[in-house]
Amino acid sequence: MKKVFIVLSLCAVITACGGSSNSGGADSTSTATSTQTTVSAAKVAIDPAAPAAKLMAAADCYTCHKADVKVIGPAFADIAAKYPSTPANIDTLANKVIKGGKGNWGEVPMTPHPNIALADAKTIVTYILTLKR
Ligand code: HEC
Known part of the structure; x- marks a missing residue:
């Protein structure tokens, strides 16, 4: 589960950086879509430490x-x-x-x-x- 949080927080950081460096609305929409994909894929991820x-x-x-x-x-x-x-x-x-x-x-x-x-x-x-x- 730790891995999931790292991936999610990385996405959040990338989204935040993208938002502040360019003001295009289209970019942030596509970033949001890929973030959602990561969340649903990670839901049944095997924790390698288990x-x-x-x-x-x-x-x-x-x-x-x-x-x-x-x-x-x-x-x-x-x-x-x-x-x-x-x-x-x-x-x-x-x-x-x-x-x-x-x-x-x-x-x-x-x-x-x-x-x-x-x-x-x-x-x-x-x-x-x-x-x-
Ligand atoms: C050569 C490919 C193969 C390998 C290697 C393999 N499996 Fe499977 N496994 C299958 C197939 C095909 C089925 C579906 C069997 C059936 O139709 O009853 C299955 C089914 C299962 C099921 C469900 C059984 C059922 O009756 O519903 C479990 C649990 C499972 N595997 C766990 C494992 C685990 C744990 C390992 C490693 C130790 C493993 N499998 C290695 C091919 C494999």
């Missing part, structure tokens, strides 16, 4: 998954929208990450991850389910 994010970076999750867009696997935000964060769902999804499989999102399978411990898989899945749009 323990779960470090586990995912050490594994291969980001090859197939991104926070907000489908790659080979579904966007984490779509997974968070589909499953409420209950102990039963976290258990099922953690086991799915370890064992791999297909069928809930389509016919493309997720590769198994037998080297990820169940506790770590649960940490990851718990975090994924917080990544709501």
